[in-house]
Amino acid sequence: MKKLVLVFALMAFSLVSFAQLRYNLEIGEKYGLKQLTIQDITQTVQGMTQNIKNTIGGDLLFTIKSKDGNVYTSDFVFASLIFKMESPMFSMGYDSNDSNQEENEMTKLFKSIVGYSFTMKFNDKGEILEVDGFEKLMEKVKAESGGQASGPIQESLKSQFSDESMKQSLASMLIVYPDGKPKTGLSWNTTIEQSGAMPLISKYNYKISSANSSVVEMEGAGTMATKEGFSQERMGMTQHFDLKGDVTMNAKINAKTGWPITIKQTQDLSGNVSIESAQLPAPMEMPMSIKGESTFSEF
Template identity: 25%
Template structure:
């Protein structure tokens, strides 16, 4: 009888903890620094002139976020790249760049090393929404030191980097990873929807349905299922060439959030997109060009 009563009490306590609504949000401390490491392994298959071109890209980046101040529900944060590296494997060619090992003549590694020298700021709400990003253009100030390119080419390079990694792109991509938090308290099993944009080389709409799957003593465990679509209207310019993306895809996320800080302790994100890139007619391409593509990407976010 005693064992039965004990089991009943344990069951009641477990049921009560699951029935309790969870208020999931950031709870950062002024003066503290929080890290986020990204490891991305992408495989892209692009069809060119009837032949499949396989490209593998691996990216590793470590960023630090220092909380400078808090105004009501908004944090003012200083952001800094601590390290950056990329490896690209293409047929008959492999390229590696690393901010920690910039060799003589390695322009891209020097550029990445230069990006570590400066910081920029962002304002982020307790719910992971990015209100403002300022000063990110300072990251590209070191380009003049890293390269002896003519002024016109240097200006073009800065413009391309700004388009892919500038304030709007960083704001959208950071929010895509951080806007996980529900607007209201939720129970285990409850769902909520967030909408955002992907801006990195191409612009796409992302709608994600998140679910609070479990609550442990230390973490909130959240899953996400996303749909990715492009409108086919946004025109991106790459090396002076207009490119329009017609893409659809999906993404699944498994996320672990600290109950103490609300900071993302770990996340594994699987992404798959498919479609084609349209190059409108030009003097060099009177008939234009359509390039089918298929891309898979596994991203891991962690505190270390």
């Protein structure tokens, strides 16, 4: 009997070791991810140090609509959304769970995002192919405001909530799985590009630390840097970004569905932002560091 039990145990281990890890999701089912990102930014301007804290979070609910070959089509909504920027100079924010907050252009735009249905296509490896709906929503908000919603706040949000930028942001929530078998010690590389106000490129080396029939645990480490040569025009000034540092990741994955159970990511960047303007006699150097932590968990 002991030998028979051992045989079954070895068979179970073999199935885990030799089945590819893929997203195996049910049509019509809902899958949730709760996100929370906290960033502490320190920058020095003309000898004065400024500290800024950013908080970004929300509950994303995905509904699998169809599957064509190995490509899923999913609707998803922000069931809740929170955004805060805090510094000694100013504070601004939005929380969809706070019904008493002041209504302004920014809160109206965030409010329009909550509950709105967007579309995402991704394959069973976790590669996001297409995100649609954010630019349509921005046009809808602009039309409803009589074309008035076109200030700097909306322009900033458009860079964060465009179809392409959200495609890249969601890439950090869905891990891209390798072609190899999900066994302990398997490693692979992934590159994630994020656009927005400060485009970042992350290069991870993932490794499976343990695997069984229920849960696959993995860890990762790598580098993150601003896109080489990136600069932007803002309020008559040209800003050049040069930041780089380390990133880490730990995750637990549902071995049957491939859906994340928990993901924790950290970033530690430092470098410099150079500012050029016709009003400045010489470029102004602004040392900057960013320490951040992001967590994702199923709900």
